[in-house]
Amino acid sequence: MESIEQPKQDELSRLLILLEQAQKSLSQHWLRDGFVIELLLASVIARGHLLIVEVPGRH
Secondary structure (H helix, E strand, O other): OOOOOHHHHHHHHHHHHHHHHHHHHHHHHOOOOHHHHHHHHHHHHOOOOOOOOOOOOOO
16 A cells, blocks of 8 residues: 655645644534534535534524
């Protein structure tokens, strides 16, 4: 198996740091399940959509 080239590994490390920072920032404002934040970030990276549905009366 080929090893990851250094520039690509640096980019991946930078991306992971940015994702961790985004997750921390979002978790300060979104006080619910951290899994939802992970889904949100995954949908942004995939250029997709995410529909968040709340249980009625639950704020």
